[in-house]
Amino acid sequence: MVAAAPKDERIDRWRNLGLQKWFGEFSERGLRVLGRRYEKLEPASSGTLFVECRLGQEFLDDAPGNDMRISCGHSTWAQGWPGVRKLVLCPKWAMEKGPDANMERVQSIVHEAMHYLGMQDMSVQVTNSSGKTERKKAYRETYAQLLAQERPGAARFNAENLGYFAVSRLP
């Protein structure tokens, strides 16, 4: 539908939807790739994704040696795995407070579901307060947006960017 429109219209639509913020400048390839990713996540094509809630439990790691070892550490919100129809919500997911907490909770579910499709946690180069550059996982809005500007191709592959764009479209 979108791909059939004239190019100028597609560019306008890209901007109006806010895709620029999360995936950089318009590109035909970007539009195609993103369309496929979100379509694949629709229940009709992905089937059911099971959600395991570990919210009431202490922070704990599964025994080493388990292939899908769940590590609900103090900074882990949730986990998902490529090709595994399950995502796990950790205590941190439920405990988060603040004005954006609910948005972040929804975002993290889309994020983990994107791992099911094989998307990853990409990194971005950031400059710290003492002027040194380092690579960080492109988590949270600031780093996700930085990644979109620096490496749009990587942003399309980053679970966090895909999650934020999805929640930006919620009413």
Ligand SMILES: [Zn+2]
């Ligand atoms: Zn992730």
